[in-house]
Amino acid sequence: xxxxxVLRVDGLGKRYGRGCGLCSKNxxxxxxxxxxxxxxxxxxxxxxxxxxxxxxxxxxxxxxxSGKSTVLRCLFLDEEPTWGSAYLSGFHRGERDIFTASPPExxxxxAATMGLAYxxxxxxxxxxxxxGGNIAERLLNVRVRSVAEIRDRAGYLLRRTEVPHDxxxxxxxxxxxGMQQRVQLAKVMANNxxxxxxxxxxxxxxxxxxxxVLDLVRELQEQLHIAMVVVSHDLGVIRLLAGxxxxxxxxxxxxxxxxxxxxxxxxxxxxxxxxxxxx
Amino acid sequence: MSSVATLVAQNVTPGRGAYNxxxxxxxxxxEVRRALLKAVALPxxxxxxxxxxxxxxxxWGTGGIQVTLSILGPDDTVKVIDQGADEGVNAWNIRRxxxxxxxxxxxxxxxxxxxxxxxxxxxxxxxxxxxxxVFQVPMPEPLRMVEPSERKTRAMHAxxxxxxxxxxxxxxxxxxxxxxxxxxxxxxxxxxxLLSPSPIPRWDVPKLNMADGLYLFGAGREKRVYxxxxxxxxxxxxxxxxxxxxxxxxxxxxxKCGAEAVYMNEVVLDxxxxxxxxxxxxxxxxxxxxxxx
Numbered sequence: 001x002x003x004x005x006v007l008r009v010d011g012l013g014k015r016y017g018r019g020c021g022l023c024s025k026n027x028x029x030x031x032x033x034x035x036x037x038x039x040x041x042x043x044x045x046x047x048x049x050x051x052x053x054x055x056x057x058x059x060x061x062x063x064x065x066s067g068k069s070t071v072l073r074c075l076f077l078d079e080e081p082t083w084g085s086a087y088l089s090g091f092h093r094g095e096r097d098i099f100t101a102s103p104p105e106x107x108x109x110x111a112a113t114m115g116l117a118y119x120x121x122x123x124x125x126x127x128x129x130x131x132g133g134n135i136a137e138r139l140l141n142v143r144v145r146s147v148a149e150i151r152d153r154a155g156y157l158l159r160r161t162e163v164p165h166d167x168x169x170x171x172x173x174x175x176x177x178g179m180q181q182r183v184q185l186a187k188v189m190a191n192n193x194x195x196x197x198x199x200x201x202x203x204x205x206x207x208x209x210x211x212x213v214l215d216l217v218r219e220l221q222e223q224l225h226i227a228m229v230v231v232s233h234d235l236g237v238i239r240l241l242a243g244x245x246x247x248x249x250x251x252x253x254x255x256x257x258x259x260x261x262x263x264x265x266x267x268x269x270x271x272x273x274x275x276x277x278x279x
Numbered sequence: 280m281s282s283v284a285t286l287v288a289q290n291v292t293p294g295r296g297a298y299n300x301x302x303x304x305x306x307x308x309x310e311v312r313r314a315l316l317k318a319v320a321l322p323x324x325x326x327x328x329x330x331x332x333x334x335x336x337x338x339w340g341t342g343g344i345q346v347t348l349s350i351l352g353p354d355d356t357v358k359v360i361d362q363g364a365d366e367g368v369n370a371w372n373i374r375r376x377x378x379x380x381x382x383x384x385x386x387x388x389x390x391x392x393x394x395x396x397x398x399x400x401x402x403x404x405x406x407x408x409x410x411x412x413v414f415q416v417p418m419p420e421p422l423r424m425v426e427p428s429e430r431k432t433r434a435m436h437a438x439x440x441x442x443x444x445x446x447x448x449x450x451x452x453x454x455x456x457x458x459x460x461x462x463x464x465x466x467x468x469x470x471x472x473l474l475s476p477s478p479i480p481r482w483d484v485p486k487l488n489m490a491d492g493l494y495l496f497g498a499g500r501e502k503r504v505y506x507x508x509x510x511x512x513x514x515x516x517x518x519x520x521x522x523x524x525x526x527x528x529x530x531x532x533x534x535k536c537g538a539e540a541v542y543m544n545e546v547v548l549d550x551x552x553x554x555x556x557x558x559x560x561x562x563x564x565x566x567x568x569x570x571x572x
Binding site: 103104107129130132133136137140141145146147148150169 | 434437438439440442443445446449450452453454518519520521
């Protein structure tokens with residue numbers, strides 16, 4: 001079977017805490033909360049479903065605490081979801097839930113099939129080994145065992161992400177935030193992942209550096225046709241990168257559709273507020 | 280009678296003075312031997328054991344001593360070396376502890392020994408079938424240099440997730456233009472576990488591969504034992520374009536016995552000149568007295 005999607009997410013949810021019968025009533029956009037008033041559990045996200053098509057970019061937008069990052073962390077297998085399943089076309093031809101993968105399979109998925117760029121570059125990079133070494137870690141994970149090959153590939157990736165070649169053997173702890181972010185992108189790209197997950201990639205960067213990083217991501221979209229999920233609370237970023245957008249609030253998807261449609265004709269009051277506050 | 284009392288009553292080979300044969304009590308020896316059996320069954324895997332207080336400080340070979348004393352029998356002959364030398368202070372003290380509490384004979388000739396306890400060297404003469412080499416190990420965890428958390432290194436071993444050990448070598452190549460890791464060079468054992476062979480020089484690492492003898496490793500402070508059974512494949516990790524290599528001593532000859540192509544110590548003579556001698560003193564001696572090529 002050849003699946004039309006590269007990533008399918010079905011009913012994904014994550015609860016912190018033991019949960020109770022009232023959780024679903026006490027949380028969500030209607031309740032205006034993501035923590036249950038009865039048992040104190042936090043429902044970071046519930047019932048998130050979507051298909052990601054080849055070469056497509058899906059935006060997830062929402063306020064801080066709306067569960068966007070939890071969705072990405074679950075998909076990247078950093079967190080164990082409480083509910084739901086996810087399928088990658090590259091994993092058992094999309095027939096097996098990635099959350100049932102064994103530890104070695106998980107490592108393979110994280111190293112070669114998916115890439116997650118964290119909001120904080122320190123989470124995705126080891127700041128105390130060289131930029132090249134960070135990229136090498138990815139390549140070594142898929143059993144590249146030649147220094148020359150590693151340096152070729154790292155050099156290429158750093159060139160693509162506009163990190164000066166002579167900084168390849170410096171440690172990222174000495175880099176600016178924007179440059180760390182670009183090194184992280186290079187690392188994430190190392191094994192040509194089929195799905196790229198970008199978490200608040202430009203947040204905290206100054207505007208000119210933001211523009212550079214966004215240009216880079218667009219280039220990757222156009223030239224390599226990598227499918228991406230872009231999480232941001234910045235509608236400008238979403239507008240620029242994403243063809244389709246989901247709006248999240250209090251752990252649930254409140255609106256989704258083509259990005260233009262969502263931004264031009266927002267239906268949900270929260271989306272309306274979000275769009276209104278942009279101008 | 281309790282099992283402990285039974286063991287004490289059955290102890291027909293008394294040590295000297297008030298000590299049990301081989302200093303350790305029989306239940307301790309059995310526990311260490313159980314851990315060693317497990318270690319041999321899982322080549323390269325670190326097995327925890329209840330490391331005892333010994334009459335030397337931890338860090339002075341207590342792991343090796345406990346392994347040696349636990350496998351020691353009245354018919355054994357023991358050799359103890361420190362950096363290749365039988366005359367080192369550490370070697371002397373350990374040898375005295377073994378003989379004082381067990382009465383077994385000792386030797387400096389590695390061919391005559393059944394058990395050789397070593398700190399940081401493997402004898403030049405290859406082990407033969409039936410011989411056991413016991414290493415004193417300060418740092419059993421080969422991944423400690425890349426991962427400080429024990430919980431995480433255990434998970435890495437469980438999943439054979441060793442890419443970060445290679446990252447460490449890559450960083451070495453980038454900084455120094457070569458793999459400079461000199462002692463305790465990490466090796467893959469039987470294609471499964473990454474192992475630290477204790478701080479032996481690279482020179483000795485190839486001797487671990489497909490050996491005829493048994494290698495046992497004891498880390499007293501870290502409370503771990505592990506093993507490389509005879510005829511086990513042991514491969515140092517490296518890169519295709521930066522392969523593992525051993526130290527070379529071009530044109531060097533031992534000042535005492537004239538040996539070449541052995542691991543050498545550099546010594547400064549009284550007149551300030553430098554000379555080289557065999558690091559393995561027992562090997563050097565037996566060359567001088569004849570009998571070894």
